[in-house]
Amino acid sequence: MTTKAAAQASGYLADSRIRWTEWLPWVAALCGFFLLPEYLALGARILIFILYALSLDLIVGYAGIITLGHSAYFGLGAYVAGILSAKLGVTDPMVQLVAAACAGAFLGLITGAIILRTRALTLLMLTLAITSVLLEIANKATSLTGGADGLSGVVVAPVLGLFKFDIFGKTAYLYCFIVLFVGWWFVRRMVYSPFGTSLTGVRENSLRMHAIGAPVYWRLVLVYTLSATIAGVAGGLITQTNQFVGLNVLSFESAGELLVMLILGGVGRIYGAFVGPVVFLVAQDLLAKQFPEYWYFGIGVMLVLVVMFARGGVLGILDGILSRLRRKA
Amino acid sequence: MEAFLASVVSVAFHGSALGMILYVISVGLSVTMGLMGFANLAHGVFAMAGGYILTTAISRFGVPFPLALVLAFVFVALGSVLLERFLYSRLYAASDLEQVLFTIGLIFIAVAVARFMYGTLQQPVVLPEYLKGQFPLLGRDFPTYRVFIIAFSAVMVALLWFGVERTRWGAMVRAAVDNRAMAQSVGINTKRLFALTFALGSGLAGLGGGLGAEIIAIQPTYPFENLVYFLVVVAVGGLGSLRGPFVAALLIGIADTACKYWLPQYGAFPIYVATIGILLWRPMGLFGTRA
Numbered sequence: 001m002t003t004k005a006a007a008q009a010s011g012y013l014a015d016s017r018i019r020w021t022e023w024l025p026w027v028a029a030l031c032g033f034f035l036l037p038e039y040l041a042l043g044a045r046i047l048i049f050i051l052y053a054l055s056l057d058l059i060v061g062y063a064g065i066i067t068l069g070h071s072a073y074f075g076l077g078a079y080v081a082g083i084l085s086a087k088l089g090v091t092d093p094m095v096q097l098v099a100a101a102c103a104g105a106f107l108g109l110i111t112g113a114i115i116l117r118t119r120a121l122t123l124l125m126l127t128l129a130i131t132s133v134l135l136e137i138a139n140k141a142t143s144l145t146g147g148a149d150g151l152s153g154v155v156v157a158p159v160l161g162l163f164k165f166d167i168f169g170k171t172a173y174l175y176c177f178i179v180l181f182v183g184w185w186f187v188r189r190m191v192y193s194p195f196g197t198s199l200t201g202v203r204e205n206s207l208r209m210h211a212i213g214a215p216v217y218w219r220l221v222l223v224y225t226l227s228a229t230i231a232g233v234a235g236g237l238i239t240q241t242n243q244f245v246g247l248n249v250l251s252f253e254s255a256g257e258l259l260v261m262l263i264l265g266g267v268g269r270i271y272g273a274f275v276g277p278v279v280f281l282v283a284q285d286l287l288a289k290q291f292p293e294y295w296y297f298g299i300g301v302m303l304v305l306v307v308m309f310a311r312g313g314v315l316g317i318l319d320g321i322l323s324r325l326r327r328k329a
Numbered sequence: 330m331e332a333f334l335a336s337v338v339s340v341a342f343h344g345s346a347l348g349m350i351l352y353v354i355s356v357g358l359s360v361t362m363g364l365m366g367f368a369n370l371a372h373g374v375f376a377m378a379g380g381y382i383l384t385t386a387i388s389r390f391g392v393p394f395p396l397a398l399v400l401a402f403v404f405v406a407l408g409s410v411l412l413e414r415f416l417y418s419r420l421y422a423a424s425d426l427e428q429v430l431f432t433i434g435l436i437f438i439a440v441a442v443a444r445f446m447y448g449t450l451q452q453p454v455v456l457p458e459y460l461k462g463q464f465p466l467l468g469r470d471f472p473t474y475r476v477f478i479i480a481f482s483a484v485m486v487a488l489l490w491f492g493v494e495r496t497r498w499g500a501m502v503r504a505a506v507d508n509r510a511m512a513q514s515v516g517i518n519t520k521r522l523f524a525l526t527f528a529l530g531s532g533l534a535g536l537g538g539g540l541g542a543e544i545i546a547i548q549p550t551y552p553f554e555n556l557v558y559f560l561v562v563v564a565v566g567g568l569g570s571l572r573g574p575f576v577a578a579l580l581i582g583i584a585d586t587a588c589k590y591w592l593p594q595y596g597a598f599p600i601y602v603a604t605i606g607i608l609l610w611r612p613m614g615l616f617g618t619r620a
Binding site: 256 | 434568
């Protein structure tokens with residue numbers, strides 16, 4: 001469904017230099033910092049979910065692995081950062097983040113190596129089962145995770161010992177901004193590399209990739225691990241900015257909402273992961289509290305409409321309009 | 330020893346009741362996925378709809394229990410035909426991702442509609458007098474309603490198996506599951522066949538949801554919370570098969586009840602781990618022929 005768009009956005013022959021339009025999200029994010037100081041908490045949340053959606057885009061959009069269980073790695077990262085801080089007294093944010101990343105990578109490698117041997121429904125089922133196992137552990141191991149009450153008392157020391165997390169969320173916003181930038185740079189490099197191209201090859205025709213001698217299974221395990229690592233980092237960030245971890249980071253609904261964000265933006269094109277969370281979370285902030293019933297109804301209808309009529313998401317629609325304008329000009 | 334034996338019998342009995350319900354709900358999903366390769370995550374929506382129809386019919390309109398069961402089946406089957414014609418059928422050729430997303434969208438819509446109409450509370454089931462109380466069997470007392478569930482489901486299962494194994498319609502379904510292109514080319518109208526089978530499977534899910542409303546609570550988050558169970562039954566049992574999901578459903582029903590009885594501190598943890606283990610051992614399910 002994204003063949004054409006992906007061929008334009010990446011591919012071995014594509015120009016890998018950063019185009020001027022690719023700086024726009026960063027300019028917008030910095031403008032947001034200066035112009036909307038009262039929305040910085042929401043802004044930090046959006047930045048984190050962009051990173052999280054980016055990690056999902058790697059495996060769903062580029063490698064074509066359909067998962068309903070990506071919240072496992074996000075949730076693990078969140079709990080690792082939270083437990084380190086609240087139970088073990090490790091308050092340095094960098095250490096927490098690295099630990100969250102390592103935990104995500106470790107789980108991603110182990111589960112990926114196991115589940116990527118299967119396909120289709122079985123794979124879908126296994127991703128769901130792994131997340132359910134983690135959710136069950138988090139729910140029952142109350143001494144460690146706080147169970148259904150959540151894990152509170154998360155303390156985060158100043159970043160690098162210099163920048164304290166303030167009540168207005170300025171530090172948190174910039175901190176998430178920088179982590180997202182690093183994550184984006186990493187993902188972008190990977191997508192434009194021969195490795196990224198081989199992933200697209202696996203998605204489009206796995207049999208043929210086998211035939212030309214590409215180690216399909218190991219490439220998938222590698223990208224799954226990397227994606228889980230990034231999701232773990234995003235989980236660590238959400239703990240640090242909320243200073244609280246709840247069971248919902250591991251729930252099926254949250255994995256579903258993440259998929260919705262990515263689809264809304266557009267799959268397999270990096271910047272879909274930027275647009276989706278902005279639209280989704282802003283809309284959620286405006287509507288969800290007043291009309292919770294209509295909110296879920298709205299998400300559902302939107303998802304159905306996107307699948308039926310606008311398979312490229314918001315960016316796909318923009319692409320269509322732009323190419324039509326170009327043809328006229 | 331006598332106490333242990335009593336608890337074993339009790340776990341087996343309640344587990345069988347749960348397993349039967351899971352089977353009646355999930356068998357349609359197995360056939361849908363096997364026949365058209367459609368990843369219908371929204372199957373639980375049909376079960377939930379059946380549950381709401383049954384409870385509403387009984388408590389608000391005073392419909393007798395057996396008629397309410399029939400209504401749950403008929404309304405859900407009719408509703409699913411509309412959904413199939415207008416929405417599902419457009420996505421048969423679409424990728425797995427699109428089918429998954431579309432059906433998740435349907436779940437979100439159904440959850441919202443259910444919450445809007447009924448609120449977040451669990452729907453109470455009003456049982457008729459003759460299904461209340463205890464039923465003596467082999468010197469023990471069993472809850473009558475659970476006995477009814479097991480017996481009724483067994484009859485439904487027998488009818489279904491007879492239909493699929495012994496009738497012309499069943500032969501066509503089996504042919505289409507094995508090789509759709511070939512079935513089509515020998516003149517079977519697979520489109521109509523599928524619409525009919527989809528309606529039957531959804532109707533059964535509605536029936537199962539209504540029948541099991543007392544065991545699996547009817548509330549708006551039903552399709553989300555029980556999705557794993559329905560999928561486990563189908564994935565462990567094997568796609569497109571009738572017997573596989575039956576064994577899987579009974580195994581899961583009994584294992585789940587046993588875990589809740591003897592190992593409540595672990596919750597559903599052992600079930601998920603066992604599922605992962607079985608799927609790694611046999612990725613196509615216990616009785617499946619393809620993934």
